[in-house]
Amino acid sequence: MKIEIKDKSLMMIFLLEECNFKCAHCGREDEPMDPGYKLSFDQLQRCLSDCRNLKSINWIHFSGGEPTLWKEGTRDLVNLLLEIVDAGYTPGFTTNGSLFVNYDRCRDFFSLYTDCSTVPLRLYFSIDTFHKNYNAKKGRAKSLDNIIRLKKELSREKADLLNVSIIVTVSKDVDSLLPDEMIKNYESREIKFGFIPLYPMGKAKSFSHLCPDLDSDNPEGLGAYRRYYKKEDRKKPGDAEDRLRTDHIILIGNDYYFSDPWYKVGRLGYLPNGIIRAYSAKP
Numbered sequence: 082m083k084i085e086i087k088d089k090s091l092m093m094i095f096l097l098e099e100c101n102f103k104c105a106h107c108g109r110e111d112e113p114m115d116p117g118y119k120l121s122f123d124q125l126q127r128c129l130s131d132c133r134n135l136k137s138i139n140w141i142h143f144s145g146g147e148p149t150l151w152k153e154g155t156r157d158l159v160n161l162l163l164e165i166v167d168a169g170y171t172p173g174f175t176t177n178g179s180l181f182v183n184y185d186r187c188r189d190f191f192s193l194y195t196d197c198s199t200v201p202l203r204l205y206f207s208i209d210t211f212h213k214n215y216n217a218k219k220g221r222a223k224s225l226d227n228i229i230r231l232k233k234e235l236s237r238e239k240a241d242l243l244n245v246s247i248i249v250t251v252s253k254d255v256d257s258l259l260p261d262e263m264i265k266n267y268e269s270r271e272i273k274f275g276f277i278p279l280y281p282m283g284k285a286k287s288f289s290h291l292c293p294d295l296d297s298d299n300p301e302g303l304g305a306y307r308r309y310y311k312k313e314d315r316k317k318p319g320d321a322e323d324r325l326r327t328d329h330i331i332l333i334g335n336d337y338y339f340s341d342p343w344y345k346v347g348r349l350g351y352l353p354n355g356i357i358r359a360y361s362a363k364p
């Protein structure tokens with residue numbers, strides 16, 4: 082079977098299993114993280130050392146669980162992001178935004194980053210009807226409004242380091258769409274949106290009838306997701322049989338994985354030559 086890696090620029094690190102949300106569609110139970118799992122600072126440093134052999138990687142991104150809950154002694158997520166910057170990479174993380182609902186915490190977190198770094202930070206907020214982390218009547222999210230306020234208070238140079246995108250999960254159900262006015266409002270403030278279909282994984286398997294059917298010839302199968310569907314997303318004949326497409330390499334604990342389906346491809350301190358070769362060319 083041929084392995085085709087779509088994004089060779091990204092190292093994804095699952096930082097911890099803990100989360101302060103209970104989303105109905107959460108996929109963690111299908112991911113190879115044990116309950117209570119947490120990556121250590123030492124494991125991050127060993128991963129950064131491995132990345133020197135993976136020449137095409139330029140972006141290191143934290144996911145979870147909720148990455149802002151990570152702590153080890155006096156270190157928190159900002160320390161990890163700055164460690165990535167020191168190693169020469171662009172840092173990023175995906176969050177449910179809960180830490181940033183409080184303006185003082187939002188300011189303290191990002192001011193520390195912008196005071197200590199000149200490298201843009203990639204911030205992805207998961208905001209949608211499954212996370213329930215916005216005011217549906219007003220079409221506003223407190224976490225985003227706080228970042229917008231903070232960016233106005235920072236110098237232009239520092240504000241430009243905070244690149245904010247919103248990831249929206251959309252099911253077949255029209256009620257899973259965000260209000261159009263909300264999207265226009267945040268787009269006008271330089272916030273980008275990305276829309277992804279609900280996938281039948283984790284808890285979402287229990288309501289998989291709401292997952293858009295990306296392989297069907299019938300557009301009705303896409304439901305509300307039809308608005309965001311791109312034809313090139315569709316699987317090509319033969320993909321499943323002779324080609325495994327994988328997005329990027331993922332670190333969980335001491336192990337590197339490809340996902341969908343999940344399988345191990347290496348360990349911290351040991352990556353097979355085939356993987357090192359695949360990542361040898363700059364993207």
Ligand code: SF4
Nearest residue numbers: 100102104107146177
């Ligand atoms: S915020 Fe993310 S990790 Fe937490 S429960 Fe929701 S989907 Fe799961």
